[in-house]
Every structure is written in structure tokens, then in C-alpha cells.
Amino acid sequence: MAESIQAICAELRSNIFPAGFAADWLQVKGENVTLSLPFAAVTGAKALIAKEPRLQTYHWDIQLAIETLPAKSGKAPQGANFPKIKNVIAIGSGKGGVGKSAVTLSLAKALADEGARVGILDGDIYGPSLPTMLGNQGEQLTFTPNRKMLPVHKFSIEGNSLGYLVDASAAAIWRGPMASRAVEQLFFDTQWSQLDYLLVDLPPGTGDIQLTLSQNFPLTGAVIVTTPQNIALADAQKGIAMFQKVDVPVIGLVENMSYFECGACGNQERIFGSKGGLDLANKHQVPLLGQWPLTTALRESLDNGEPLALSDPGHAMNGVIRESAQQLAANAWELTTLSRHVDS
Numbered sequence: 001m002a003e004s005i006q007a008i009c010a011e012l013r014s015n016i017f018p019a020g021f022a023a024d025w026l027q028v029k030g031e032n033v034t035l036s037l038p039f040a041a042v043t044g045a046k047a048l049i050a051k052e053p054r055l056q057t058y059h060w061d062i063q064l065a066i067e068t069l070p071a072k073s074g075k076a077p078q079g080a081n082f083p084k085i086k087n088v089i090a091i092g093s094g095k096g097g098v099g100k101s102a103v104t105l106s107l108a109k110a111l112a113d114e115g116a117r118v119g120i121l122d123g124d125i126y127g128p129s130l131p132t133m134l135g136n137q138g139e140q141l142t143f144t145p146n147r148k149m150l151p152v153h154k155f156s157i158e159g160n161s162l163g164y165l166v167d168a169s170a171a172a173i174w175r176g177p178m179a180s181r182a183v184e185q186l187f188f189d190t191q192w193s194q195l196d197y198l199l200v201d202l203p204p205g206t207g208d209i210q211l212t213l214s215q216n217f218p219l220t221g222a223v224i225v226t227t228p229q230n231i232a233l234a235d236a237q238k239g240i241a242m243f244q245k246v247d248v249p250v251i252g253l254v255e256n257m258s259y260f261e262c263g264a265c266g267n268q269e270r271i272f273g274s275k276g277g278l279d280l281a282n283k284h285q286v287p288l289l290g291q292w293p294l295t296t297a298l299r300e301s302l303d304n305g306e307p308l309a310l311s312d313p314g315h316a317m318n319g320v321i322r323e324s325a326q327q328l329a330a331n332a333w334e335l336t337t338l339s340r341h342v343d344s
């Protein structure tokens with residue numbers, strides 16, 4: 001088996017575990033092997049093991065063992081405690097309409113499919129889209145006896161959104177402080193499970209609301225979503241600067257709507273320009289999590305209230321999403337490991 005462990009390490013290191021692979025993730029008892037992964041990559045690990053015929057003679061139990069972050073900065077309102085969530089990740093975009101919510105839901109579903117316990121906080125109070133994307137508009141929140149909100153559950157994701165509480169038009173007139181307080185309440189006053197990842201879909205922009213939330217939430221890091229278009233990139237750059245200002249590491253950038261592939265001739269049309277997100281990621285030394293094409297099936301699935309992984313599991317776009325999610329999970333783990341070393 002020693003030889004096989006070496007084989008696994010080599011395979012896994014060069015693929016989904018670029019950050020490294022520790023042999024103590026493996027416990028071998030006879031023919032039974034337990035693999036405890038510190039970040040969401042169960043499906044990825046299974047696929048890699050399936051490629052190695054020698055390893056298929058063993059019985060694999062692949063588990064996630066995501067560690068809790070060391071105490072992070074963040075400011076809970078008086079009397080509130082931080083929910084027991086291992087990674088809180090903000091998804092931001094300087095500009096609206098670049099696909100931040102679509103990316104949030106898609107990444108959340110992919111992380112859940114990798115075995116993680118995942119939640120979404122829809123902080124986009126001016127245009128809450130979680131109820132539409134989960135297809136549970138009209139669902140009413142329930143409360144615990146001590147008035148905590150119970151999140152909704154769908155597609156192995158738990159979520160909360162102002163869309164389950166008030167009419168969107170009511171929130172549209174809220175000013176900055178009221179808006180950020182509302183999002184904070186969604187975070188602190190929801191009885192989240194012990195999640196591995198909570199993705200916070202921030203309102204678009206880089207103003208006071210986003211700054212306040214970035215300071216007050218115990219963030220592991222942030223993901224920026226942009227299109228390759230100059231106007232979106234300028235705003236994405238502001239987003240990176242905002243997170244850096246409050247010491248929130250940017251753990252990835254998704255270039256969305258990178259191109260459109262013609263279904264008839266296969267030609268790739270770069271509608272919003274070419275490689276803008278890639279160049280921005282390189283300039284700021286931010287990892288590029290992926291370049292997502294404009295995909296009709298993705299738009300349709302989200303409009304119909306279902307993640308693409310369920311509405312069209314064989315669609316190639318699912319692979320793009322899965323790779324971005326695995327990269328995100330690995331980067332978040334690398335960061336927390338680093339900060340643990342710095343703290344100790």
C-alpha cells in the first residue's frame with residue numbers, strides 16, 4: 001500500500017491539490033482507506049482515484065474534514081455571536097449585472113456536490129435573486145422560539161434572502177446604513193447549520209454598504225466576478241482595492257461571460273472583449289478561478305429555479321463550474337492554513 005499512497009499523492013498533487021497533499025489525510029486499515037480532505041473535493045478525489053486501477057482494489061471512505069478558522073476579525077452587533085461557519089466568502093462585483101448571483105449559486109451547488117455543507121446569504125437586498133434561482137419564491141421563513149430565522153433548504157443548499165421576508169420594492173428605498181444592517185441581520189439572526197462554506201452574494205458596487213459588510217463579517221476571503229469589458233474591469237479593480245483596504249484576501253476572480261460559442265459553427269465570439277479578467281487577475285496577483293462562457297442553458301436553468309448541474313447534468317459548463325469551485329475551496333484552505341501558521 002505504501003507504493004499506492006505515493007501514487008495517490010503524486011496524482012492528487014498535480015491535479016486538484018496544487019496546494020499540496022499531506023499523507024496524513026489517509027488512514028489505511030487493511031483494505032479500507034479513509035481519505036479526510038480539508039476542503040471540498042470529494043467528487044474530484046473520487047474521479048482521480050477511479051483513474052488509478054491499483055487503488056480501486058481498496059474500499060474508500062472519502063470525507064471532508066474542514067477545519068475551523070482561527071479567530072478572524074469581524075464585528076458582531078452587541079449581543080450577537082458569530083455563527084459557527086468555517087468559511088465565510090464574499091462574492092462581490094464592482095458593476096451590476098455581471099453574473100454575481102449566477103456565479104454564487106453555481107459555485108454553491110458545485111461545493112455541495114463536492115460533499116460540503118453550503119449556504120448562501122443573498123445580501124443583494126436591492127435585487128434579491130435567490131428565491132428565483134432556487135425556485136422557491138413565495139416560501140415564507142419560519143422562526144425559532146427565540147426569534148432566529150430558519151434558513152430555507154433546497155438542492156442541498158441552505159439560504160436566506162430578504163426576498164423571503166419583504167417585498168423587493170420595499171427594500172429598494174433603503175439607504176446605506178439600513179441596507180447594511182438588514183444584511184447583517186440576515187447573517188447574525190439566521191440559525192445557520194454548522195456550514196463549511198457560506199457564500200455571501202454582496203450587493204453590486206464598492207460603496208459604504210459593501211465596505212461595512214466586508215469589515216463586519218468574519219470573512220475568509222472574497223471572490224470578484226467581472227466580465228472582460230473595460231467598464232466592468234474598472235469596477236472590479238475598485239472591488240479588489242476595497243477588499244485589500246480592509247485586509248480581506250481576494251481568493252479568486254471569475255471572468256464571466258468571457259465568450260459565446262455559436263451552437264451551429266462552434267465559433268467563439270468574444271462579445272465583451274478578450275481576456276480582461278485574466279489580465280486583471282495577473283496584474284493584482286489574484287488567482288483566476290475560471291473563464292465562464294455565456295451559456296444559454298445556464299441562464300435558462302437559473303430563470304427556471306434550478307442549478308444547471310440538475311437541469312442538464314451532462315452540459316460541459318458544469319465542468320467549468322466544478323473546476324472553479326474546487327479551486328476556490330483549495331485556495332480558501334491554503335489561506336486558512338497560512339494564517340494558522342502565522343498565528344501560531
Ligand SMILES: Nc1ncnc2c1ncn2[C@@H]1O[C@H](COP(=O)(O)OP(=O)(O)OP(=O)(O)O)[C@@H](O)[C@H]1O
Nearest residue numbers: 096097098099100101102127204293294295299302
Ligand atoms: N455565464 C452566463 N451565461 C448566461 N447567462 C448568464 C451567465 N451569467 C449570468 N447570466 C445571466 O445574466 C443575468 C444577470 O446575472 P446575475 O443576476 O447573476 O447578475 P448580478 O451581477 O448578480 O446582477 P445584480 O447586479 O443585479 O446583482 C441573469 O439572467 C443570469 O442568469
